[in-house]
Amino acid sequence: MVLICPPVLKRTTTMTFPLMKAGFLFLIFCTTSSAEMRWLALLRQSSVATRGAVHERVEICNIKELSKKQSKICQKNLEIMNSVRLGAELAIQECQWQFKSRRWNCSTGGKRIFGKILKTATREAAFVHSITAAAVAHVVTRACSSGQLQRCGCDRTVRVKPSQGFEWSGCSDNIAFGTAFSKSFVDARDLRRARKKSKPRALMNLHNNEAGRKVLEYNMKLECKCHGVSGSCELRTCWRAMPAFREVGIILKEKFNGATEVKPIVSGKYTKLEPVNIRFKHHTDTDLVYLRPSPNFCELDEKTGSLGTHGRRCNKTSRAIDGCELLCCSRGYISQNRSERERCRCKFHWCCYVECQSCVRTVEINTCN
Structure with a gap:
């Protein structure tokens, strides 16, 4: 339950807070003109x-x-x-x-x-x-x-x-x-x-x-x-x-x-x-x-x-919300095979480095219609 009191006529004291020395991380976002937040x-x-x-x-x-x-x-x-x-x-x-x-x-x-x-x-x-x-x-x-x-x-x-x-x-x-x-x-x-x-x-x-x-x-x-x-x-x-x-x-x-x-x-x-x-x-x-x-x-x-969910990737084997049936709202989906290169057959050499080969594997990508 939320209770809100009538307007307070007295002037309330504003809290003051300490200063922080750390700098901002940099991100780019557009302005929000919504009245909320x-x-x-x-x-x-x-x-x-x-x-x-x-x-x-x-x-x-x-x-x-x-x-x-x-x-x-x-x-x-x-x-x-x-x-x-x-x-x-x-x-x-x-x-x-x-x-x-x-x-x-x-x-x-x-x-x-x-x-x-x-x-x-x-x-x-x-x-x-x-x-x-x-x-x-x-x-x-x-x-x-x-x-x-x-x-x-x-x-x-x-x-x-x-x-x-x-x-x-x-x-x-x-x-x-x-x-x-x-x-x-x-x-x-x-x-x-x-x-x-x-x-x-x-x-x-x-x-x-x-x-x-x-x-x-x-x-x-x-x-x-x-x-x-x-x-x-x-x-x-x-x-x-x-x-x-x-x-x-x-x-x-x-x-x-x-x-x-x-x-x-x-x-x-x-x-x-x-x-x-x-x-x-x-x-x-x-x-x-x-x-x-x-x-x-x-x-x-x-x-x-x-x-909307058009173009979103989905999991065709899942019956949860991330599955193609639910995420794509029964509109169907498109399956495409894509080649991805990754490190494989890695070996550790004494001392001290790891040597890997480069392998290509085919993955299936499913996207909502």
């Missing part, structure tokens, strides 16, 4: 001039795609925006890996990042919001632990000696800081829309953003190192560590498969999201929710953002 336009910034003039650096924060609050956070904490951008890149990579064999494969081609899919309140949009919020939190937290941020380091709150036979040591990941920044920056635009107008789509986005962060937070792990003679483990020192982001992606993909269709319900001054089917169990804080059914993504449809 417009801050992804940061992906088209090749770098942040951390050593440049102040006015040059602040210009990055004044791009039209950022809300006023996001722009203020950027200006006060410029160098941490490297982590925001890297988080967006990580989210896209994970999204494309998780959906590589589905009709919607998390494509970022065309004039907008993710096309128009974010304009529709489908479960695909829900997944993008959750994976992106989680990725930003993950990258910021990792930057804390690695010492890249000046005012954020390891989590020092887990220092009380427990009774389980180990003591806290090492560098526990500061997940509280990472999730707080993600919430402040990523949620800024939708939080304003939800408070002032109780927009159902804003409520949906906020819930899914938080679901992504909760999945990351709830799957923190205890990692330990043994100390003692000959590895006797007489003493263990342990710390809290984040899961690998691939694990987060797998969990959120499962949440995508079991996402709940919801509808807005007005109750007095509040608006909340309730399941469309009252026989279904109510969604939890880690479940994904959506407002509109997804298109079948079989054909090109500019209105929904569907790119």
Whole structure:
């Protein structure tokens, strides 16, 4: 359930976050003009001039795609925006890996990042919001632990000696800081829309953003190192560590498969999201929710953002979604033989090199009509 309070008249305190020294990786993406997740336009910034003039650096924060609050956070904490951008890149990579064999494969081609899919309140949009919020939190937290941020380091709150036979040591990941920044920056635009107008789509986005962060937070792990003679483990020192982001992606993909269709319900001054089917169990804080059914993504449809599956490679022996029958939407497929050259018959020579021959093998490529 998502509850949105009435507009707050008091001026709230803006969180400030530490600076980051690492530079941006370079990727080229087109601008997104969609009202949803417009801050992804940061992906088209090749770098942040951390050593440049102040006015040059602040210009990055004044791009039209950022809300006023996001722009203020950027200006006060410029160098941490490297982590925001890297988080967006990580989210896209994970999204494309998780959906590589589905009709919607998390494509970022065309004039907008993710096309128009974010304009529709489908479960695909829900997944993008959750994976992106989680990725930003993950990258910021990792930057804390690695010492890249000046005012954020390891989590020092887990220092009380427990009774389980180990003591806290090492560098526990500061997940509280990472999730707080993600919430402040990523949620800024939708939080304003939800408070002032109780927009159902804003409520949906906020819930899914938080679901992504909760999945990351709830799957923190205890990692330990043994100390003692000959590895006797007489003493263990342990710390809290984040899961690998691939694990987060797998969990959120499962949440995508079991996402709940919801509808807005007005109750007095509040608006909340309730399941469309009252026989279904109510969604939890880690479940994904959506407002509109997804298109079948079989054909090109500019209105929904569907790119269709024409020309996609498929597996003719599979009965799953990557199989030619389902992926090609029963339109049939074309099989072609292609010659590929690869290394083969490799031998190791002492010392120390490997010698291989070059072989040609024929592979069958199946593409959807």
